[in-house]
Amino acid sequence: MKFYMAFVNENYLKLPGSYLFSEIARRVNQFKGDNPDADIIRLGIGDVTRPLPPAVLEAMKKAIDEMGSQETFRGYGPEQGYQFLIEKIIENDFKPRGVELAVDEVFVSDGSKNDTANFQELFDLDNILAVTDPVYPVYVDSNVMAGRTGGVNAKGQFDKIVYLPCTEENGIKPALPQTRVDLIYLCFPNNPTGMTLSKEELKQWVDYARENRSIILFDAAYEAFIQEEGVPHSIFEIEGAREVAVEFRSFSKTAGFTGTRCAYTVVPKEVKVYDSTGSAHSLNSLWLRRQTTKFNGVSYPVQAGAAAIYTEEGKKQIRETIKYYMENAKIIKDGLIKAGYTVFGGVNAPYIWLKTPEGLGSWEFFDKLMKDAHVVGTPGAGFGASGEGYFRLTAFGSRENTEKAIERIRTRM
Numbered sequence: 001m002k003f004y005m006a007f008v009n010e011n012y013l014k015l016p017g018s019y020l021f022s023e024i025a026r027r028v029n030q031f032k033g034d035n036p037d038a039d040i041i042r043l044g045i046g047d048v049t050r051p052l053p054p055a056v057l058e059a060m061k062k063a064i065d066e067m068g069s070q071e072t073f074r075g076y077g078p079e080q081g082y083q084f085l086i087e088k089i090i091e092n093d094f095k096p097r098g099v100e101l102a103v104d105e106v107f108v109s110d111g112s113k114n115d116t117a118n119f120q121e122l123f124d125l126d127n128i129l130a131v132t133d134p135v136y137p138v139y140v141d142s143n144v145m146a147g148r149t150g151g152v153n154a155k156g157q158f159d160k161i162v163y164l165p166c167t168e169e170n171g172i173k174p175a176l177p178q179t180r181v182d183l184i185y186l187c188f189p190n191n192p193t194g195m196t197l198s199k200e201e202l203k204q205w206v207d208y209a210r211e212n213r214s215i216i217l218f219d220a221a222y223e224a225f226i227q228e229e230g231v232p233h234s235i236f237e238i239e240g241a242r243e244v245a246v247e248f249r250s251f252s253k254t255a256g257f258t259g260t261r262c263a264y265t266v267v268p269k270e271v272k273v274y275d276s277t278g279s280a281h282s283l284n285s286l287w288l289r290r291q292t293t294k295f296n297g298v299s300y301p302v303q304a305g306a307a308a309i310y311t312e313e314g315k316k317q318i319r320e321t322i323k324y325y326m327e328n329a330k331i332i333k334d335g336l337i338k339a340g341y342t343v344f345g346g347v348n349a350p351y352i353w354l355k356t357p358e359g360l361g362s363w364e365f366f367d368k369l370m371k372d373a374h375v376v377g378t379p380g381a382g383f384g385a386s387g388e389g390y391f392r393l394t395a396f397g398s399r400e401n402t403e404k405a406i407e408r409i410r411t412r413m
Contacts, residue, residue: 011147014158020137020382021045024366031370041405043332043393044376046191046351050324052256052305053317059308063301077297080288081108081264085303088310089264093249099236105268105284107291108306110261110298112221112250117142118294119217119246119265120183122286123273127182130162132174134192134383134390136219139185155385165386166193172344172353173197176204180212186235187219189226192383192392193353194329194345196231202238209244215271215283216241221250221263224322226348242268246283253325253350253396255309255318262298262306325350328402329395335406336393339413350395353380357413365391373408 018026024044032038052060066072080086086106094101109115117138120129125148131139140161143149150159157163162181164174172195177184186205189196197205209216216235223233232238235245247266251257267287272280298306308314333346342355356365362379369375369391380390395402 009145009147011145014144014149014152015141019141020378023382024376024378027366028370028376038374040370040374040376041397041401041408042376043395043397043402043405044378046253046394046396047258048253048256048325048396049398050256050321052260053309053314053321055308055311055314055317056255056305060301060305063304067300074300077300077303079292079295079297080104081106081298082300082303085307086264088307089249092310092315094234094236097234097237099234101236101266102269104288106264106266107287108262108264108298108303109291109295110263111252112219112248112263112265113138115248115263115265116185116217116219118290119248119287120146120148121290122283123148123183123215128160128162128180129183129185130164130177130181131185131384132187132190133157133163133165133385134380134387135185136187136191137383139187139217140384157385163384163386166190166195167386168342168355171195173201176208180214182214184209184214184216185219186216187221189222189231189349190345190351191219191222191349192351192378192380192387194347194349194351195353196226196228196348198230199232199238202232202235206235206238206241206244210240213274214244215273216245218245218247220247222253222349222351223249224254224318225326225350227326228348231348236266236268242270244271246271251306251309254322255306256321257302257306260302260305262302324399325395328397328399331399331402332393332395332406335410339406339410346395352393352395354391354393356380356389356391359389362388362391369409369413373405373412375405375408 086103090101120143149161162177166172166174172193218235235241235247250263267284269284271283329346329350332352333343336343344353346352362381366379378392380387
């Protein structure tokens with residue numbers, strides 16, 4: 001018997017019941033409904049609290065005025081971004097680190113979350129991917145949606161994904177895959193753990209990718225928060241990376257663009273993928289084709305605002321914002337250590353990764369922290385099996401709330 005109906009993409013049915021941060025929001029809303037007088041401090045989702053820098057606001061206002069004049073109005077812009085912004089990105093973010101890029105190797109977008117999720121479209125479904133564990137959920141979920149990950153095992157992991165555990169035994173850093181993989185997702189400074197790799201450590205990954213013709217999808221959304229010398233801000237600081245890596249960058253956390261939306265992805269022309277005959281194809285041209293088909297570009301006022309980040313005044317204001325958040329990170333890290341917690345991260349990233357006490361599970365600690373201290377964080381288990389027994393706090397709150405949250409944890413937990 002033939003059925004006539006619209007069928008679902010069954011890959012979506014393999015996903016967890018809800019996106020991690022949607023589940024957090026659900027639990028918080030339920031708690032607030034039951035406890036309307038509770039003063040909840042949110043240090044969970046990585047959303048910023050500082051406003052857009054004044055230099056950005058002025059540039060956006062000027063651009064909006066231009067959009068209101070016949071002489072300076074702009075309609076559709078280039079899908080890959082305006083050249084005035086791309087040139088500033090290259091001049092300020094890469095050249096000082098010895099990285100040379102062409103204008104057509106940088107693609108401006110409305111968010112690195114979108115780009116990291118969408119980039120997998122360029123690859124065959126039989127490619128084997130590796131992810132760190134714990135991991136930013138979007139890397140895994142977007143591949144699940146595409147049908148690249150197979151079924152779910154007893155640990156809640158997908159059969160066709162190679163997981164690279166980041167445990168205390170290995171310093172919360174991933175080891176190289178023991179088997180060959182095609183695609184490798186790396187995020188450094190890491191979300192959720194806040195850890196970084198040295199140039200020597202990152203070179204091992206580049207060397208692995210070159211030897212195995214693998215491709216590294218490198219998420220550098222938090223590079224501006226790096227405080228220590230010797231920590232690479234871009235994978236392209238590593239020799240040979242142009243042959244095997246794509247890099248994702250964001251203005252969200254560094255310049256307050258979480259609600260404004262602007263980011264960019266670097267796709268060197270040397271990075272190749274191969275068809276079934278063994279013929280090579282440029283990822284750069286394929287991503288351009290994808291973007292020109294499915295994306296109409298970031299609005300002109302937003303790109304004008306992003307370009308203002310690179311003015312002298314804009315740079316100064318960004319440094320002040322980053323300093324503010326990293327001082328919050330120090331307050332959280334130091335306070336937790338004094339309270340007896342085992343803590344990672346918080347030095348080169350706005351994330352603090354802590355071990356839950358007394359053998360509590362990640363979600364158990366989430367509920368206890370919200371109930372007893374009225375503080376919300378992110379359960380480590382939401383980032384993968386190796387995140388169980390850990391918890392993430394972010395430094396993106398206000399100074400007042402950050403200090404208040406740590407005092408509550410110290411006295412109530």
